Amino acid sequence: MFYLFGAVAIVASLLVIAQRNPIYSVLLLIASFGALSGLYVLLEAPFVAVIQIIVYAGAIMVLFLFVVMLLNAPHEDTEEDLETPGVERRRLAGAGVRRFGGLLALALIVELWWALTKNGGETGAFPAAAEASVAAIGRALFTDYAFPFEVTSILILVAMVGAVVLARREPIAPAARRRSPGTPDLP
């Protein structure tokens, strides 16, 4: 089961990177998250598995899908789109960065592979029974981690206000000017 879920996660993630259409990328990422949720079940973490599906696949990915469809720009800029002056030069400069990035990812995987397989023969087998249950998670979350939990709510509030401010249509300055007396209301 581990190998099945792992293969699904890796293949889906690779296809997310390989797709040119962001809608397919989002849908494949949801498949990858489903496989990861299965892995969490295998790790006896049912709470994480459930919120992986509900929060990640259900909420965050729907947000992504909503934005992809709102922007209605499904395809990446092709070479013809980049003929405007200046963009071509920057694109050539970016090619070096991309080659470096691919190399970096490859070096990262080789290094991590080396670190994990040459660690002196320790297999890292799991203990037989897991302590974690949803009740234990809740108890720890509201006792030891109560302060970070409350900070999280502030973070979400700030993110919500920030998203609304960033995505609103008109700039803020004319709205403030409009409120001053003597100027007629703009339509």
Next chain:
Amino acid sequence: MTPTLNEYLLLSAILFAIGTGGVFLRRNLITILLSIEIMLNAVNLTFVAFGRALGSVDGQIIVFFVMTVAAAEAAVGLAIVIGLFRHRASLNPDSFASLKW
């Protein structure tokens, strides 16, 4: 054969490398944000696997916080993408090289 901690860590390393490659190789802001989500999920898998190996719930609680931060990051990042797209009608990060327009 039952998988050990090392195999979970290897899977997580592969997923993280895929996310890193996606951030650098792609030229679409939405796909770059999706690659960041892949990286966050690779780290989540590491946390849960270590928590299982150490027999504590702390790993799962940190995953909870990581998911919260990921949600906030996605909301703000997508709002920024919408604002950028309104100005330039492009999702290519190479078109946003100027700081002011």
